[in-house]
Structures are given as C-alpha cells and as structure tokens.
Amino acid sequence: MDYHNQQTTTNLNSTGPVNPETGITPDDQMNIIVDPQLEQALFEIEHSSNQSLYELNNLFNEVDMKRKRREIPEYLTSKLCYDIMRDPVITPFGITYCRSCIEENLYKVSHLDPIANKPLVAEQLISNLVVKEIVEKFIKENEWVDAESF
Ligand SMILES: [Zn+2]
Numbered sequence: 001m002d003y004h005n006q007q008t009t010t011n012l013n014s015t016g017p018v019n020p021e022t023g024i025t026p027d028d029q030m031n032i033i034v035d036p037q038l039e040q041a042l043f044e045i046e047h048s049s050n051q052s053l054y055e056l057n058n059l060f061n062e063v064d065m066k067r068k069r070r071e072i073p074e075y076l077t078s079k080l081c082y083d084i085m086r087d088p089v090i091t092p093f094g095i096t097y098c099r100s101c102i103e104e105n106l107y108k109v110s111h112l113d114p115i116a117n118k119p120l121v122a123e124q125l126i127s128n129l130v131v132k133e134i135v136e137k138f139i140k141e142n143e144w145v146d147a148e149s150f
Contacts, residue, residue, distance in 0.1 A: 085128075099125065102122075
C-alpha cells in the first residue's frame with residue numbers, strides 16, 4: 001500500500017497511517033478484526049433493538065386491527081348463535097343465552113340446557129338484567145353493532 005499521499009488527517013491516538021479511503025488506521029482495522037466479541041455484542045444490541053421495534057409495531061397493528069375488526073366481547077355473545085345478546089336470559093345453571101335462541105332450542109332440539117346438559121324448561125329462564133344492561137351500554141358506545149347486520 002502507498003501512504004505517501006495521505007491528507008493531513010489528525011489522529012492523535014493512532015500510531016499507524018490513516019487509510020485515505022476508509023479513514024481507518026491499521027490499528028483500527030486490527031481492532032475490528034481482533035475483537036469479534038465486541039462485534040457480536042454490537043450485533044446483538046442492534047438485533048434486540050430491531051426486535052423491540054418490530055414488537056412495538058406489532059402491538060400497534062394489533063390495536064388497529066381490533067378497532068377495525070370491531071369485536072364484540074365474547075361474554076356478550078350467545079353460545080348458541082354467537083350474536084350479541086339483546087334479550088339475554090340465564091338458566092338455573094348459570095348460563096346465559098339469547099331468549100329467542102334458547103327457547104327455539106328447547107322447543108325444537110331438546111328440553112335441556114345445551115351447555116349444562118341438564119333438564120330445562122322455558123319457564124325457568126330468567127332475564128339476565130346485568131348482561132342486558134352491559135349489552136345496551138356496549139351498543140350505545142359502539143354504534144356499528146346496530147349498523148352491521150346481526
Ligand atoms: Zn342467539
């Protein structure tokens with residue numbers, strides 16, 4: 001290599017001449033080559049910061065997706081029709097369905113609570129006022145529920 005034409009680059013700590021193309025002294029070059037541990041550490045830092053950024057972006061995307069998907073919480077949906085329960089009734093076994101679905105099920109399918117698998121008649125169904133109140137509040141706060149066909 002020819003270092004005769006080097007510019008007046010001041011490098012106080014360096015003993016070797018500066019490579020005019022890279023600005024790296026032979027010493028630096030040695031360090032880069034000799035210190036694979038440092039290189040590995042740098043690589044890992046970069047990798048983990050990229051990873052964090054990636055995860056953060058994913059979280060934001062997930063929130064966006066949820067907003068777009070407009071999900072109804074599972075506890076407000078009927079286990080029979082999976083629609084939001086506008087007229088929820090609770091069975092003696094503590095399970096809540098929409099009134100129309102469970103009544104239809106009792107008449108057409110069997111005289112059983114379909115999840116508890118225990119005898120049930122329509123007269124035992126009690127309006128679940130708490131769920132009804134939550135559903136009404138949810139619909140009021142999420143107007144798209146009524147806008148979309150359920
Ligand atoms: Zn239903």
